[in-house]
Amino acid sequence: MVSKNKLRQKITFIEENLRHLRRLARLPEAEFVESAIYCSAAIRMLQVAIEAMIDAASHIAAKERLGFPKSYADTFKLLANEQIISRDFLETAQRMVRFRNRAVHLYEEISPQEVYRILQHNLPDFELFIRFIVHRYFQEPAH
Numbered sequence: 001m002v003s004k005n006k007l008r009q010k011i012t013f014i015e016e017n018l019r020h021l022r023r024l025a026r027l028p029e030a031e032f033v034e035s036a037i038y039c040s041a042a043i044r045m046l047q048v049a050i051e052a053m054i055d056a057a058s059h060i061a062a063k064e065r066l067g068f069p070k071s072y073a074d075t076f077k078l079l080a081n082e083q084i085i086s087r088d089f090l091e092t093a094q095r096m097v098r099f100r101n102r103a104v105h106l107y108e109e110i111s112p113q114e115v116y117r118i119l120q121h122n123l124p125d126f127e128l129f130i131r132f133i134v135h136r137y138f139q140e141p142a143h
Contacts, residue, residue, distance in 0.1 A: 002063045007137055010056040011130050017049040018126055025119035032119075033112040042115050043103050050100040053093070053129055060084060060133075072097045085132045092125050 024032065024042050032038050057075045061067065066078040076093040079085045085093065099118070102110055 002060055002137060004137060006059055007056055007133055010052045010059075011133065013052045014049045014126050014130060017045045017052075018123060021045050021049075021119060021123055025123065029113075029116050032116050039112040039115050042119060043107065043110060046115070046118065047100050047103040049126055050096050053126070054097065054100070056129075056133060057093075072100075084136050085129070089125075089128060089132065093129065096122075096125060 021042060024038055024045075027038065032042075054072045054075065057079055058069075058072075061069060061075050061078045064082065066082055069075040069078055073094040076085060076090055076097070080087050080090040099110075
């Protein structure tokens with residue numbers, strides 16, 4: 001059985017990181033790009049927020065017995081197959097996993113401009129993931 005407490009912890013962690021990321025997103029681009037500290041902080045917060053998504057998805061896949069993913073990206077495919085997340089969001093989640101992998105292994109290839117673009121355009125992707133999880137595991141079914 002899926003642990004609502006575990007999912008709640010992951011959601012809270014993602015939301016905390018989102019609050020910090022939104023503050024960084026409000027900075028002028030020139031100020032953000034010039035600061036290695038701002039950029040490094042944003043990359044790290046994006047990475048761990050994505051990892052929390054992966055942890056939540058992996059927990060769901062295991063507890064719901066959805067199968068055995070070969071990769072983090074495959075974990076989201078299992079969720080999409082069960083309509084826990086939408087097919088449209090599957091692509092987004094897989095793109096997020098690729099960014100996380102680059103942040104961990106190919107960090108020198110990530111430019112401050114790319115990070116700033118992500119802050120400006122992609123933070124709602126985390127909120128959408130949270131909505132999918134809340135809808136499936138925390139809302140009472142309609143009678």
